[in-house]
Amino acid sequence: MSKLTKRQFENFVEFIHMNIDDDTENGDVVRLQYSGRYMYSKTCVGFVTGSPIKELVNLALSAHVDADSFVDEKEGDDFLKMVSSALRNAQTDNMGTKTIVYFPQISNDGLV
Numbered sequence: 001m002s003k004l005t006k007r008q009f010e011n012f013v014e015f016i017h018m019n020i021d022d023d024t025e026n027g028d029v030v031r032l033q034y035s036g037r038y039m040y041s042k043t044c045v046g047f048v049t050g051s052p053i054k055e056l057v058n059l060a061l062s063a064h065v066d067a068d069s070f071v072d073e074k075e076g077d078d079f080l081k082m083v084s085s086a087l088r089n090a091q092t093d094n095m096g097t098k099t100i101v102y103f104p105q106i107s108n109d110g111l112v
Contacts, residue, residue: 004082006111011079012086012103013045019062020047020055036091036102042109046102052092056101060087082106 004012016030034046049055063083070076086103093100 003110004106004108008078008082009045009106009108009111012082012106015062015066015079015083016045016047016059019059019066020049021051031100031102032108034100034102036093036100036104039104042104042107044102044104044107046100048095048098048100050098052099052101056087056090059083063087 013030013032020030029048031046031048033043035041035043036046047055063080067076067080067083070079086106089103089105091102091104093102
């Protein structure tokens, strides 16, 4: 995937915030600069959850609805492609009682 624009990055982060159970009291949070396995200090977006499968399914189901909300049809199509690719390439790391789901290609490093 090519470099993200700042707007694409912000759209993805907003999409995550709107569609996961962000239970900060229980440690479920969105992380904007997570560095996962084999990322060699590069950072990406991720979220901590106790239910990674549920959250990924929820994101997949929500992507089409959110893509339809864009006024510009091409922007909505591009958003859907970005989210679909991110979900296909999602990784997880165990954090004890929680899991972080992270998206190596969704990074704010080098936004265009």
